Every structure is written in structure tokens, then in C-alpha cells.
Amino acid sequence: MTAAAPAEPDTRARLVTATAALLQRQGYESTSVKAILTEAGATYGSLYHFFPEGKEQLAAEALRFGAEDFAALLRRGLESSDDLDTAVANCAIVLAESLRESEWLDGCPVAATALEIIGRSPLIQQASDESLNAWRALIAERLVRGGVPAHAAADLACTILSTLEGAELISRVAGDDEALRIAATHLRLLTAAVRQSA
Amino acid sequence: MTAAAPAEPDTRARLVTATAALLQRQGYESTSVKAILTEAGATYGSLYHFFPEGKEQLAAEALRFGAEDFAALLRRGLESSDDLDTAVANCAIVLAESLRESEWLDGCPVAATALEIIGRSPLIQQASDESLNAWRALIAERLVRGGVPAHAAADLACTILSTLEGAELISRVAGDDEALRIAATHLRLLTAAVRQSA
DNA sequence: ATCAATCTAGATCGATCGATCTAGAAGAAG
């Protein structure tokens, strides 16, 4: 019964991408193993062959995988203009466009999952932490390239990410892009202010 | 039909506060009805007497209740100084102190729950939206009082809340107050910049 | 004192949870 999918990719890879998609949309506890298997077109046997530690191990790997998608989104914003302030502001715009495409159902790949397992799954929490730090580094690198001193860049990158994450939460709950549009203008302003004060 | 009855029984209130505490810490799906009943010292009978629609109805009410705690926290920050920029920055500091007290386990009363039910429970999503808007209004009011024009204040309040929410996420995942401390300095800078440009 | 409304108690329901297990298909190596 394997002939259904034409040129089917790795079962393992399908499990990871399916899990990443479900975690992004509805978090950890709402995502049942059965739903993952259905979405991935796999079975229990395969899952526990590749991930002996079960759902938790699979989720941790899926978060790291999903983090790459979000990084690509950030990169698109950060490289969208030679002007640093514009590039930073565009991160919020690009994010808003991406969220709208799923009608605000698919969000940051780690936020929903991270918030519900804090203090209860070190494995997943660490994967979340690594993802956030990677995004932060990505932003910081662009800030440095745009002329922000290294230490100020690390801090500013942190706040940019904070603002993006928070504005995403507010936008998704409200079902409109207001918070992200506002964040765009304020991030532009903040970036300019930091550069002047540095 | 009993609106705001004057002599409210203990049990109902205990259910709401217990639910608020659990939702804040671990979100919606991870919080079982049984855990709520244990924490509240109540039984199924009581729960479904007061909340015929069950867990979802109880959660929506608990979110509105928990929102008041967070509002009090914000108020403490906003009134902590006559200087507007300092007051805004102190919101992040006060939040960091509060989170640390629970060792980063108890966060924003709506974030975890909201993120996992977006698009799946209009009842809870609306309660979340109302809470976020109430906090935003609280901040905006202080901004106006501090000299920010009304329209600019509404927008700035939105970004302040976004940044606080996002920095809280990052701080809780990392288990330290770095993101919130950084947010404090940048929110001060941003508030000053907005006032100058207005 | 009586009675109806209000509130509490908890056994029990079917559904679903994540996990485990045995069985066998598919490929590679000899």
C-alpha cells in the first residue's frame, strides 16, 4: 500500500514537517500523535522507530525544523532594503503578510508550544530557546552590517524579536494586522533612535 | 437568570481563580477539568451547575478574571514614576520581578491559552482579545496623561504591550530576565522618540 | 413546617490520549 504517493519523501522527514505544521498552528497538547500520523501518512510503527522517545522527541526536532522557516521569513524582511530602518520595519510587514495567508492560524513555529511546556519539558524548552537565539543572531548580524555597534546590536535584536513576537500574538488574537503594522513604524523609529544614541 | 448576584457562593469564585492560575501556567489543553476541581476543592456537580457549557465557558471567564491581575501589574509600573519614560520602562521591570517570583512558570494570563485556541474557540479568543485591548487602553491612558497625543498614544500603547508580551515569552523560555531588562531600556527610548516626533 | 430552588457529591459514560507490542514487508549482503 505504498504506491499512493508519487516519489514519496522520507517517512522520517514527513513526520517532522507534519509535526512542525501542527505545532505551529495549535501547540503541543492539542496536537495528538494520531493527527500527526494522519497528516504525515505514517503509522505508529514508523514514528517510534525513528523517535524512540515518542512525541516529545519528535516535537523538539520539529521545532528546530520549523525555526528555519521563520528564519527565512526574517531574512526576507532583513534583506528587503539597503536602508537598515526600512529593512527592520519590513520584518513586521513580511510577517503580517505571511500570517494573513493562513488567516492568522499559523504563527511563530515555537511560541504556542513553548508557552505551554515551560518548566515541564526541558527537551522542548531548550529547542525553543535555541530557535529564539538563532533568530536574534540573524537580526543582530543585519544590524551590525547596517552600522549598529556590536553590543547595541545584540540588545536591539532582542527587542525587535520581542516586539515581533508580541505583535504577532496581538494580531492573531484580533484577527487583523493592526498590531504588526504599528510595530513596523515603531521598530523603524526605535532602530533609528538606537543608532543615533550609539 | 442571575446577573451579578450580591451573595456569590465561594465555590464559583474558587473555580474561577483556580482555573485562571492553571491557564496562566500551562495553557488550556494541558489543564484538565479534574485538575481544576482539585485545585479549587470543588466537584463536577458544582462546575457544571455554575458553568453549564463546561470547561470552555469557565476558561473564558477565568481569562477575564486573570486579566485584572495583569492590569494591576501594569498599573503598578505605569504609576511608579511621574516621568513617563521611566514609568513605561518600569512596566518591563515590574513584570520581570513578578515572573521571577514564580521562577518563570506563571506568565501573562492569556498568552498561552490564546495561542493554542486561535481559530478554534471564539468564546476564549474573544475573552483574550478583550483583555489585550483593556491593557492597551490602560497604557494609552497613561501615555496621554504624560503628554502623548491621543492617536499616537493608542499606537504606542499597542507596541509597548507587544514588546512586553514578546519579551516575556523570550525571558520565560530562557529562564532569565535579560529580554525584559533590554525591553525596559528600549521602551524608554521609544517612548521618548515618539514624543519628540509627535 | 413545608416545599421548591439552589448547590454539592461523585459514579460512570464513551472517546481519545500516548505508548507498546507483535508481525511482516522491503532491501542489502553473502
Added chain:
DNA sequence: CTTCTTCTAGATCGATCGATCTAGATTGAT
């Protein structure tokens, strides 16, 4: 071919999920 390893299939497990139900306790009005 045989044999060993890798991967898939899905039945089944005990636990727990949210919800429902009947029955009993408490209360307030008359």
C-alpha cells in the same frame, strides 16, 4: 537462495479526557 537489518502496519493497552447523570444536602421563602 538465505539471513540480517531496516522500516512499516495497526491492534491493543491502561490511563485519562470532558461530559452527563442521579441523588442528596442546604437554603430561603412562606
